[in-house]
Amino acid sequence: MSYLLSIVMPAYNEQDCIEKVVYNWTDFLKNKFPNDNTTLIVINDGSKDNTKVLLDQLEQKVTNLTVINQKNGGHGNAVVNGYRKALELDSQYVFQTDSDDQFVSDDFDKLWAKREQSQFILGYREIRHDAGVRLFITKFLRGTISAVYGTFIMDSNIPFRLIKGTFLKKLMDQLPVPEPFAPNIFLSVMAKKSGQQLFDIPITHKDRETGTVSIVKWNLWKVCIRSFKELLRFRLDLNKKVRAIRA
Numbered sequence: 001m002s003y004l005l006s007i008v009m010p011a012y013n014e015q016d017c018i019e020k021v022v023y024n025w026t027d028f029l030k031n032k033f034p035n036d037n038t039t040l041i042v043i044n045d046g047s048k049d050n051t052k053v054l055l056d057q058l059e060q061k062v063t064n065l066t067v068i069n070q071k072n073g074g075h076g077n078a079v080v081n082g083y084r085k086a087l088e089l090d091s092q093y094v095f096q097t098d099s100d101d102q103f104v105s106d107d108f109d110k111l112w113a114k115r116e117q118s119q120f121i122l123g124y125r126e127i128r129h130d131a132g133v134r135l136f137i138t139k140f141l142r143g144t145i146s147a148v149y150g151t152f153i154m155d156s157n158i159p160f161r162l163i164k165g166t167f168l169k170k171l172m173d174q175l176p177v178p179e180p181f182a183p184n185i186f187l188s189v190m191a192k193k194s195g196q197q198l199f200d201i202p203i204t205h206k207d208r209e210t211g212t213v214s215i216v217k218w219n220l221w222k223v224c225i226r227s228f229k230e231l232l233r234f235r236l237d238l239n240k241k242v243r244a245i246r247a
Contacts, residue, residue, distance in 0.1 A: 002090035004036040005029070006066075008082030010043045010075050011099040015050040018042075019058065021101050026062050028105040039064050039089065042099065043082045046072030076183045079159075083172060091165045096184070098159040100208055107203040111162040114199055119167035120191035124155035126202035137224045141185065144228055148235050149189055154200040156188040167191075167245075174241040180230045181223060189231075193238060194245045 007025055011018055022040065029038040044052050044067065052069055059067045068085060070078065079096060086094045093115065097103050111121045128138070138155065146152050161184070163171075171187050180186055192198055 001037060003039060003086075003092065004033060005038045005093045005095060006086035006089055006091040007038075007040045008043070008079060008086055008094060008096040009040060009099050010045055010078035010082060011047065011051055011055070012045045012072070012075070012078075013047045013049045013051060014099045015047070015054060017101045018051055018054050018099060021099050022055070022058050022062065022065060024101075024105055025097075026064050028108070029064055032108075039066050041066045041068065041082050041085050043068045043070060043078040043085075045070060045075065045078040074181065076181050077179065080172075080175070080179060080183050083168060087165060087169055087172065094163045094165055094168050096159055096161050096163075102206045102208055103160055104204040104206070107160070107201075108162075110201045110203065111160075111199075114201070115162060115164070118197045118199065119164040120171075120188075120196040120198060121162045122153070122155060122188065122198045122200055123158055123160035123203035124200045125158060125205040128205050137221075140224060141227065144231060145185075145189060148231055149193065149238065151189065151192050153188050153192055153198060156185045157182050159184070160203055161188075163187075163191075167196075170245045174244055176230070176234055176237070180227070180234075182227050185227065185231070186234060189234075189238070190241060190245060193242045 022042065025040050029040065042055055042065065044055055055067045059065050068081065070081060083094060095108065107123065111123060114121050141156060142153065145156055171190055174190060175183055175186060
């Protein structure tokens with residue numbers, strides 16, 4: 001059985017909002033696509049709180065919910081495993097978002113409306129409700145991508161993206177090995193360099209009301225430095241990978 005759309009959602013220690021978020025997106029799928037096969041894929045990334053218990057209970061009640069429990073591998077690893085599951089389900093389209101209740105499901109339609117014009121569509125957080133250091137790092141990565149790859153992407157790591165399944169398969173085949181810390185950045189760069197119109201559609205970003213961010217303080221700078229080094233190394237292989245994607 002193939003799926004019209006799979007939503008990929010990593011989750012880590014989100015017990016206070018996971019039930020609300022799951023119902024929000026699964027109800028959205030049922031209302032938006034009542035006659036099509038769709039599913040929400042939640043990847044529990046080794047949560048230490050009650051997230052796993054709640055997700056396992058929800059999976060028994062919600063027919064369009066798929067739960068994957070894994071050892072903690074980080075947000076990027078959870079996203080990649082979610083993408084792999086979506087491809088395994090033969091999903092025509094894959095949408096990725098986060099489980100922290102900072103996005104609005106109604107904004108999905110802005111991306112969905114462009115699906116015939118591009119195989120890889122991004123939102124961007126026009127007004128972003130995050131700590132100042134996170135905003136700076138986003139700007140730093142934007143400048144790095146522009147300088148290293150000669151391309152401009154507003155919000156390359158945003159967890160609000162719509163990708164055609166067949167194109168995602170091509171991107172995943174070219175993802176660097178070992179797996180980068182922030183794979184969504186690399187997928188965005190490869191998509192843009194291969195000729196896709198990303199659109200950079202402005203979307204709503206809300207204040208975080210529950211849970212805690214998993215990467216804080218100086219760890220953010222370590223992540224920034226690591227991603228910068230990975231992007232520098234990747235530039236040597238990019239042209240070859242873009243040719244493979246276009247083929």
